[in-house]
Amino acid sequence: xxxxxxxxxxxxxxxxxxxxxxxxxxxxxxxxxxxxxxxxxxxxxxxxxxxxxxxxxxxxxxxxxxxxxxxxxxxxxxxxxxxxxxxxxxxxxxxxxxxxxxxxxxxxxxxxxxxxxxxxxxxxxxxxxxxxxxxxxxxxxxxxxxxxxxxxxxxxxxxxxxxxxxxxxxxxxxxxxxxxxxxxxxxxxxxxxxxxxxxxxxxxxxxxxxxxxxxxxxxxxxxxxxxxxxxxxxxxxxxxxxxxxxxxxxxxxxxxxxxxxxxxxxxxxxxxxxxxxxxxxxxxxxxxxxxxxxxxxxxxxxxxxx
Amino acid sequence: xxxxxxxxxxxxxxxxxxxxxxxxxxxxxxxxxxxxxxxxxxxxxxxxxxxxxxxxxxxxxxxxxxxxxxxxxxxxxxxxxxxxxxxxxxxxxxxxxxxxxxxxxxxxxxxxxxxxxxxxxxxxxxxxxxxxxxxxxxxxxxxxxxxxxxxxxxxxxxxxxxxxxxxxxxxxxxxxxxxxxxxxxxxxxxxxxxxxxxxxxxxxxxxxxxxxxxxxxxxxxxxxxxxxxxxxxxxxxxxxxxxxxxxxxxxxxxxxxxxxxxxxxxxxxxxxxxxxxxxxxxxxxxxxxxxxxxxxxxxxxxxxxxxxxxxxxx
Numbered sequence: 280x281x282x283x284x285x286x287x288x289x290x291x292x293x294x295x296x297x298x299x300x301x302x303x304x305x306x307x308x309x310x311x312x313x314x315x316x317x318x319x320x321x322x323x324x325x326x327x328x329x330x331x332x333x334x335x336x337x338x339x340x341x342x343x344x345x346x347x348x349x350x351x352x353x354x355x356x357x358x359x360x361x362x363x364x365x366x367x368x369x370x371x372x373x374x375x376x377x378x379x380x381x382x383x384x385x386x387x388x389x390x391x392x393x394x395x396x397x398x399x400x401x402x403x404x405x406x407x408x409x410x411x412x413x414x415x416x417x418x419x420x421x422x423x424x425x426x427x428x429x430x431x432x433x434x435x436x437x438x439x440x441x442x443x444x445x446x447x448x449x450x451x452x453x454x455x456x457x458x459x460x461x462x463x464x465x466x467x468x469x470x471x472x473x474x475x476x477x478x479x480x481x482x483x484x485x486x487x488x489x490x491x492x493x494x495x496x497x498x499x500x501x502x503x504x505x506x507x508x509x510x511x512x513x514x515x516x517x518x519x520x521x522x523x524x525x526x527x528x529x530x531x532x533x534x535x536x537x538x539x540x541x542x543x544x545x546x547x548x549x550x551x552x553x554x555x556x557x558x559x560x561x562x563x564x565x566x567x568x569x570x571x572x573x574x575x576x577x578x579x580x581x582x583x584x585x
Numbered sequence: 586x587x588x589x590x591x592x593x594x595x596x597x598x599x600x601x602x603x604x605x606x607x608x609x610x611x612x613x614x615x616x617x618x619x620x621x622x623x624x625x626x627x628x629x630x631x632x633x634x635x636x637x638x639x640x641x642x643x644x645x646x647x648x649x650x651x652x653x654x655x656x657x658x659x660x661x662x663x664x665x666x667x668x669x670x671x672x673x674x675x676x677x678x679x680x681x682x683x684x685x686x687x688x689x690x691x692x693x694x695x696x697x698x699x700x701x702x703x704x705x706x707x708x709x710x711x712x713x714x715x716x717x718x719x720x721x722x723x724x725x726x727x728x729x730x731x732x733x734x735x736x737x738x739x740x741x742x743x744x745x746x747x748x749x750x751x752x753x754x755x756x757x758x759x760x761x762x763x764x765x766x767x768x769x770x771x772x773x774x775x776x777x778x779x780x781x782x783x784x785x786x787x788x789x790x791x792x793x794x795x796x797x798x799x800x801x802x803x804x805x806x807x808x809x810x811x812x813x814x815x816x817x818x819x820x821x822x823x824x825x826x827x828x829x830x831x832x833x834x835x836x837x838x839x840x841x842x843x844x845x846x847x848x849x850x851x852x853x854x855x856x857x858x859x860x861x862x863x864x865x866x867x868x869x870x871x872x873x874x875x876x877x878x879x880x881x882x883x884x885x886x887x888x889x890x891x892x893x894x895x896x897x898x899x
Contacts, residue, residue, distance in 0.1 A: 418596065422603035425883065427875040429838035430856060431611070434868050437860045438614050438622075514728055518842065521730045522857065537731060544738055553738070557731040564726030 310499070313577040320573030323566035330563055334380035343374030345529065356551075364551040367539060372551050375536060376559060382532040383560070386447055386516045391508035394451035398458025399501050403489045405459065406466025417463065423456035432515065436524035443526055446519065450512050458504050465497040499578025506571035510564040517560050533560045586891065593887055597880050604876050609650055612865050618642060622863040623666055657873065663866030665859065672870035675855060680874075681757050683851035686843065687836050689767065690774030691829075698779045699825065702786025706794065707813060709787075717783065724780025729839055733773045733846035740769060751849035770847040777839050778832075785828055789821040796820075823893045830886025833879040 314320055338345075356364050364372050405416035435441075435449045469475060470493070478488045494501070513533075519525040520534025521541075533556040540552030615622040620636045637643045641652060656663075662672035705714045741749035751770045752763035760767070793799065794817060802812045841853035848854070852871060859867035 418599045419603060421596070421600045421883075422607065424834075425600055425604055425876050425879045426607070427834045427837040427872070427879060429834075429841055430868075430872050430875060433841075433857065433860045434611060434872070435614075437863065438611075438616070510726065514726070517728050518730065521728070521842075522845065524860075534728070537728075537734070541734055544734065544742060553734060557728070557735070560728055560731065561723065561726050565722050568722055568725055 310574070310577040314573050317569075317573040317576065319569045323569030323573075326562060326566040327570070330380065330559070330566070331384065334377050334384055337377040338374065341374060341377070343371035345370060345374055345378045364549075366536070366552060367543065372555065375531060376533070376555055379531040379533050379536050379556065380559065382443060382526055382530060383513050383516055383534075383563070386443060386450065386532070387509045387513035387563075389447045390450040390454065390512035390516075391505050393447060394454035394512075395458050395501060395505040395508055397451070398455035398504075399462050399494060399497070400489075401455065402459035402462030402464075403466045403493050403497070406463035407470055407485060407489050407493060409470070413463075417460070420456045420459050420463075423453060424460070426453070428453040429515075429518070432519065433522065433524065436519055436522075441519075441524075441526070443530070446516060446526065450515050454508055454511065458501070458508070461500055461504060462497055465500055466493050469493050469496050499574075503571055503575045503578060506567055506574055510567035510571070513560065513564055513567075533557075589891070590888065593884060597884050601877070601880055604880075605654065605873060606650060608869060608872050608876070609653055610646070612869060613646075615863070615865065619865045622865065653869075662870035662873070665864050665867045667859070667862045667864040667867075672867055675867065676852070676870070676874065678755075679850065679852045679855045682760060682849065683840050683844070683853060685757055685760055686751075686770060686774065686849065686851060687840055689771045690778060690839070690843075691836065693771055694775040694778035695782055695825075697775070698782030699786050699822075702783040703790050703813065703818060703821070705783065705787045706790035709791065721780040721784050724776055727776075729773060729777050729842045730846045732776060733769070733843065736769050736773060737846075749847075751844075751847035753848075753850070755850075770843050770849060773846070774839055774843050778835075781828070781832065781835070782825065786821060786825060789824045790817055793817045793820050820894075823890065826893060827886045827890050830882045830889065833875075833882040837875050837878075 366372055366375060401416065401420075405413045405420075408416075432449055432453065435452070436446070439445050439449070441449060466489075475488050475492050478492060479485075516525065516532055517534030517537070520532045520536070521538045523535070523538055525532055525535045536556040537553060537560075540549065540556070543549040543552055612619045618633075618637070620633050620640065620642060621628060624632060624636065634643075641649055644652075660673060662676065664671050665675055668675065701717055705717050708714055737749045740746045747769050748766045749769075750766065752760040752766040754760045754763060790813075799812060799817060802816045803809075807816070837853070840851065841857060843849065844851045844853035845857050855867065856871045858864075859871070
């Protein structure tokens with residue numbers, strides 16, 4: 280039985296090695312394979328999952344009152360009733376870690392998403408436009424990167440007495456600049472590729488090139504930046520909490536808890552007020568850094584078919 | 586080179602303009618305006634109107650901006666209403682102390698960060714490399730103030746080896762004369778920076794080790810020590826110098842936290858207190874000074890890179 284013409288062509292192409300014998304695996308599948316080889320990254324990922332469960336599911340299993348203070352239990356030592364003791368106004372410390380962690384994680388993740396989304400669009404548009412527009416847009420980024428970010432973040436927090444939503448934007452105000460500069464660099468390299476030029480030739484609008492072609496090709500850089508942004512935002516939030524410029528009580532975050540605990544550092548051995556929040560900040564940031572490092576390796580090798 | 590220099594300085598001036606406009610605009614974000622923030626919640630409308638008139642806040646923004654820049658160019662950085670001092674006086678008092686802290690911390694961190702980074706690159710994937718990488722990750726992920734608190738808890742509260750606060754002297758000499766009190770703040774600061782240098786040095790040396798000149802040096806019989814410390818080290822150092830110029834915002838941010846934790850009366854602590862007191866002229870003045878330092882640092886880094894590395898062509 281004779282092969283149909285299409286089959287014959289396909290067969291000869293396969294012999295000549297023109298088409299891959301199997302369907303090429305997607306970029307994310309290949310990236311995951313490299314990622315999964317990195318043990319530290321898997322540990323990091325596992326810890327992030329654990330801490331998300333701890334903060335968001337934990338309060339349903341370990342029920343504590345985080346609204347009303349309990350002055351009878353002020354600074355109580357860890358016991359069967361309060362596994363990690365109580366803080367200076369009688370909140371259960373372990374329950375407080377969960378509630379504070381919710382704020383820290385929400386702000387960290389949201390600030391990362393906001394700054395990376397904005398920075399990506401800004402950088403891609405700037406690089407794609409080129410010329411004078413690019414020069415002006417990049418000077419704004421330079422200006423943002425020249426401001427000592429912590430100083431301005433402190434001033435903005437003093438001005439706005441921030442709620443969680445406002446803090447997210449205060450942190451993102453600075454972080455997007457670095458992202459924008461990186462994405463612009465990628466865009467400059469991608470702008471002259473044939474497939475981007477082709478969109479222009481067939482009459483596609485510039486915004487289409489940016490959103491459909493440039494941003495997806497820079498996605499590796501963007502995801503890596505987003506991961507580091509989470510860790511950095513959690514740290515920045517904790518710094519604000521420490522400077523007593525963070526969220527207002529009864530809400531809290533890990534940095535504010537540390538700040539409260541600091542008052543009692545001279546007065547006796549109240550280790551549970553200082554070490555648990557501090558260690559959680561460190562471990563969460565290390566976890567996100569591990570993941571970010573592994574992602575960088577994973578996406579850098581995306582072009583080499585492994 | 587000259588053309589590059591002119592273009593680069595032009596860029597710096599544009600950046601400075603954007604930054605100063607943004608900084609002055611920030612003061613107007615205070616709810617009810619800067620004068621209300623200064624006089625407090627219960628200030629009468631007439632008092633607010635009076636002080637707006639006195640300080641010119643009722644004028645158009647561009648007039649305020651021109652006057653402000655004009656004053657700064659004449660050396661007047663503003664006046665602290667809270668401390669009853671001019672900002673320049675405050676700066677003259679506090680900046681030297683901050684510079685002492687920044688310099689000590691940077692030098693100590695470089696002394697550890699550079700050699701250890703080189704060692705890690707040469708012996709990559711050895712167990713020492715893994716341990717030191719872990720230390721760097723810890724440095725990236727530890728909030729500066731938390732490390733300060735832990736060190737105070739261990740070495741001051743529990744064991745009394747070091748005092749829990751930084752030197753309280755008012756002059757640079759009296760501060761340097763109290764080295765025991767300087768240990769904890771400088772160590773905290775240096776640990777934060779150590780991670781930065783050592784990671785950078787490690788990857789920079791790794792990049793250089795595969796270059797052709799390294800093979801040439803080995804081929805002509807240079808000892809391994811000579812290859813590393815004379816050839817590779819010098820080339821890697823160039824990028825560290827650049828990184829130093831670019832890390833002024835990190836240095837300033839670190840100094841603020843260290844000064845708050847250890848109650849060290851430098852620029853960072855003064856800035857934090859000014860922020861808590863809505864003392865906006867201090868906030869403005871200090872931000873502009875720190876920004877200027879950053880812009881100059883970036884400029885020096887860019888230009889210095891070309892001078893240190895003749896391969897760079899503009």
